[in-house]
Amino acid sequence: xxxxxxxxxxxxxxxxxxxxxxxxxxxxxxxxxxxxxxxxxxxxxxxxxxxxxxxxxxxxxxxxxxxxxxxxxxxxxxxxxxxxxxxxxxxxxxxxxxxxxxxxxxxxxxxxxxxxxxxxxxxxxxxxxxxxxxxxxxxxxxxxxxxxxxxxxxxxxxxxxxxxxxxxxxxxxxxxxxxxxxxxxxxxxxxxxxxxxxxxxxxxxxxxxxxxxxxxxxxxxxxxxxxxxxxxxxxxxxxxxxxxxxxxxxxxxxxxxxxxxxxxxxxxxxxxxxxxxxxxxxxxxxxxxxxxxxxxxxxxxxxxxxxxxxxxxxxxxxxxxxxxxxxxxxxxxxxxx
Amino acid sequence: xxxxxxxxxxxxxxxxxxxxxxxxxxxxxxxxxxxxxxxxxxxxxxxxxxxxxxxxxxxxxxxxxxxxxxxxxxxxxxxxxxxxxxxxxxxxxxxxxxxxxxxxxxxxxxxxxxxxxxxxxxxxxxxxxxxxxxxxxxxxxxxxxxxxxxxxxxxxxxxxxxxxxxxxxxxxxxxxxxxxxxxxxxxxxxxxxxxxxxxxxxxxxxxxxxxxxxxxxxxxxxxxxxxxxxxxxxxxxxxxxxxxxxxxxxxxxxxxxxxxxxxxxxxxxxxxxxxxxxxxxxxxxxxxxxxxxxxxxxxxxxxxxxxxxxxxxxxxxxxxxxxxxxxxxxxxxxxxx
Numbered sequence: 001x002x003x004x005x006x007x008x009x010x011x012x013x014x015x016x017x018x019x020x021x022x023x024x025x026x027x028x029x030x031x032x033x034x035x036x037x038x039x040x041x042x043x044x045x046x047x048x049x050x051x052x053x054x055x056x057x058x059x060x061x062x063x064x065x066x067x068x069x070x071x072x073x074x075x076x077x078x079x080x081x082x083x084x085x086x087x088x089x090x091x092x093x094x095x096x097x098x099x100x101x102x103x104x105x106x107x108x109x110x111x112x113x114x115x116x117x118x119x120x121x122x123x124x125x126x127x128x129x130x131x132x133x134x135x136x137x138x139x140x141x142x143x144x145x146x147x148x149x150x151x152x153x154x155x156x157x158x159x160x161x162x163x164x165x166x167x168x169x170x171x172x173x174x175x176x177x178x179x180x181x182x183x184x185x186x187x188x189x190x191x192x193x194x195x196x197x198x199x200x201x202x203x204x205x206x207x208x209x210x211x212x213x214x215x216x217x218x219x220x221x222x223x224x225x226x227x228x229x230x231x232x233x234x235x236x237x238x239x240x241x242x243x244x245x246x247x248x249x250x251x252x253x254x255x256x257x258x259x260x261x262x263x264x265x266x267x268x269x270x271x272x273x274x275x276x277x278x279x280x281x282x283x284x285x286x287x288x289x290x291x292x293x294x295x296x297x298x299x300x301x302x303x304x305x306x307x308x309x310x311x312x313x314x315x316x317x318x319x320x321x322x323x324x325x326x327x328x329x330x331x332x333x334x335x336x337x
Numbered sequence: 338x339x340x341x342x343x344x345x346x347x348x349x350x351x352x353x354x355x356x357x358x359x360x361x362x363x364x365x366x367x368x369x370x371x372x373x374x375x376x377x378x379x380x381x382x383x384x385x386x387x388x389x390x391x392x393x394x395x396x397x398x399x400x401x402x403x404x405x406x407x408x409x410x411x412x413x414x415x416x417x418x419x420x421x422x423x424x425x426x427x428x429x430x431x432x433x434x435x436x437x438x439x440x441x442x443x444x445x446x447x448x449x450x451x452x453x454x455x456x457x458x459x460x461x462x463x464x465x466x467x468x469x470x471x472x473x474x475x476x477x478x479x480x481x482x483x484x485x486x487x488x489x490x491x492x493x494x495x496x497x498x499x500x501x502x503x504x505x506x507x508x509x510x511x512x513x514x515x516x517x518x519x520x521x522x523x524x525x526x527x528x529x530x531x532x533x534x535x536x537x538x539x540x541x542x543x544x545x546x547x548x549x550x551x552x553x554x555x556x557x558x559x560x561x562x563x564x565x566x567x568x569x570x571x572x573x574x575x576x577x578x579x580x581x582x583x584x585x586x587x588x589x590x591x592x593x594x595x596x597x598x599x600x601x602x603x604x605x606x607x608x609x610x611x612x613x614x615x616x617x618x619x620x621x622x623x624x625x626x627x628x629x630x631x632x633x634x635x636x637x638x639x640x641x642x643x644x645x646x647x648x649x650x651x652x653x654x655x656x657x658x659x660x661x662x663x664x665x666x667x668x669x670x671x672x673x674x
Contacts, residue, residue, distance in 0.1 A: 135583055135587050147521065192568065215573075218580075219579045234521040238553040244580060247556075249471075249472060251588070251609075257608060267600055271594060271598050275591055
C-alpha cells in the first residue's frame with residue numbers, strides 16, 4: 001500500500017503535513033510518499049529523525065506549488081511539476097493507491113479529472129462533506145454534492161446518491177444507507193422540474209431512497225446521504241456550520257453575562273466543550289472526490305498534524321477496502337455511458 | 338383605516354384569530370373586518386362581549402374556507418366565497434387598506450395576484466421572512482424570496498432587493514438597508530450565470546449593495562436584506578430554524594445529563610429562555626407579500642392570539658405609512674414594464 005501526499009498544499013504546509021504523516025506512519029502498514037520541495041521536506045523530516053522510524057516515509061521532489069488563489073484549470077495545465085499534480089499523477093501511473101491534498105479544492109478536482117480521469121459512467125464527479133448530526137454524537141450525514149457542480153441535471157443527482165451510498169457503507173460501515181433529496185417540501189410534486197425528475201430516478205434506482213427532505217429536518221439526520229446540486233450543498237454545509245458557531249458564541253455571551261450565569265456555565269463547561277468538539281465540521285479530516293477513477297482525498301485547508309494523521313489513516317483504510325471497485329461496478333453502465 | 342382579516346385561515350382559526358383581533362382593536366385606531374362564517378365568528382365575539390368594546394370590530398360573511406391542502410390556483414378560482422378571497426377582494430375594491438391571513442400561503446399569493454393584481458413593474462411578487470440575528474437581539478435579516486419562486490431570473494433578484502429595502506426601511510426603520518446576494522463565494526465571479534448577472538444588476542442599482550454573502554455569514558447578520566431565489570431562501574430559512582432548534586435540544590440534553598450539569602443549567606435557565614424567545618422565528622408575526630398592488634400580509638399558520646394581535650398592529654402601522662407608495666414608485670419603470 002502506497003499513499004501519495006501533496007505535502008505543499010494547505011494553510012499549514014509543509015510542517016503540519018509532514019508531522020501528520022510521520023505520526024500516521026507509526027500506526028499503519030503503508031508507504032507514505034511526501035511530494036513537494038525536497039529540501040524543505042527533508043528539513044521537516046529531520047526534526048523527527050531521532051524519535052521516529054522513518055522507513056515508511058519517502059520524499060518525491062516537485063518544484064512548483066498550486067496556491068489557493070490559482071485558477072484551477074490554468075494551474076493544473078501549467079504547473080505540471082506542482083506537488084499536487086505530481087502526487088495525483090502517481091495514482092494515475094499506478095505508483096500510489098491513493099492521494100491526499102489540503103490544497104486548492106477546485107485544482108484537486110481538475111487534477112483528478114485530467115490526470116486520472118473520470119470513472120466509467122460518471123459525468124460529474126462530486127465533492128462530499130460528512131456533517132456531524134447534532135443530536136446523535138458520532139453520527140454523520142453525507143452531503144453530495146457539497147460544492148463542485150453549481151448546476152446539475154437529475155441524472156447527476158442519481159449518480160451522487162449511488163456514489164454517496166457506497167462511500168457511507170465503506171467509510172462508516174452503514175448497510176444500505178438511506179438517501180434523501182434536499183427539497184422545499186416533502187411531496188413528490190415539490191421543487192423545480194429537475195428535482196421532480198431526480199425524485200423519480202431515485203425512487204426507481206434500487207437505492208434506499210426515503211424521499212424529499214426539507215431543510216428543517218436536515219440537522220435531525222433523517223437520511224444518511226443527502227443529494228443536491230453543489231450550490232444547495234454548499235449553502236447547507238456552510239449555513240449549518242455558521243449557525244452552530246454563531247449560536248455557540250451567543251451561548252458563551254449568555255454565560256459571561258453575570259456572576260450567576262458564569263457559575264452555571266462553569267458547571268456545564270466540560271460537557272459543552274465535549275458537545276462542541278463533536279460538532280466540529282473539520283473532525284472528519286478527509287473527504288473523497290467521488291467519481292474520479294482513483295482514490296483522491298481532499299483534506300481541510302486548515303488541517304493540523306492531527307487532522308492530517310487521521311486523514312492518512314482513513315485514506316489507507318479505504319484504499320485497502322473495496323470502495324473504488326464497488327463504485328466502479330455501481331456506475332458502470334450508468335446513465336452516461 | 339380598515340383592515341380585513343381572513344378569520345377562517347390557519348391552524349387556530351377562528352378562535353385565536355378573533356381573540357387576537359379583539360385585543361388589537363383595543364390599542365389601534367382602525368376598523369377590523371373579520372371575514373368568515375358569520376355564525377361562528379359572532380359566537381367567538383360573544384365571548385368578549387362584556388369585557389371589551391367591540392365597536393371597532395365588524396363581521397363580513399363568507400361561506401367557504403380554503404384549506405392548507407387546497408391547490409392554490411384551483412382554490413382561488415373556485416372558492417370565490419372563501420374567507421380568504423373575500424378578504425383580499427376588500428382591498429381590491431377599496432373597502433380595506435390591508436388584508437391578513439394565516440391560511441394557505443400559495444393561495445394567498447395567488448389571491449393577491451388574481452384579485453388585486455401585481456404592482457406595475459413587478460413580474461414576480463415575493464414572500465419575505467424576517468429572521469432574528471443570532472448575535473444581535475432584536476435585529477432581523479430579511480430573506481427575499483423565502484419560498485414563492487423556486488426559479489428566478491437575475492432581474493427578479495434585483496426587484497427583490499428593491500422591495501426588500503423598502504420594507505426594511507418602513508417596517509424596521511433602517512435607513513438605506515444593506516443588501517447582500519446569497520452565493521457560494523464572495524467574489525463577483527462566483528455562482529451560476531444567473532447570480533453573476535444579478536450581481537451586476539444589484540451593483541448598478543443604487544441600492545446599498547454589499548456583494549455576495551456566503552451561507553456561513555448569514556447568521557452573523559452581514560446584510561439587512563438578503564436576496565435569492567425562493568428555493569434557496571426556503572432552504573436558508575428552514576435550515577437556520579432547524580439547526581437552532583436541534584442545537585437547543587442538544588443543549589437541553591447536555592444540561593439534563595447529570596446532577597451537576599442540571600444545577601449549572603438551572604443557574605442559566607432564565608437567560609437561556611430569554612435567548613430562545615429572541616430566536617423565535619415566528620416572533621415577527623406577519624410578513625407582507627411584496628409586489629402585490631395592495632397590502633397583503635401572511636401570518637404564520639400556527640399563530641395564536643398574541644401573534645395575531647401583533648400582526649394586526651404591524652399591518653395597521655405599515656398601512657398608515659408610505660410603504661405601498663414607496664414600493665410603487667421604486668418599481669414603476671422597472672425592468673418588466
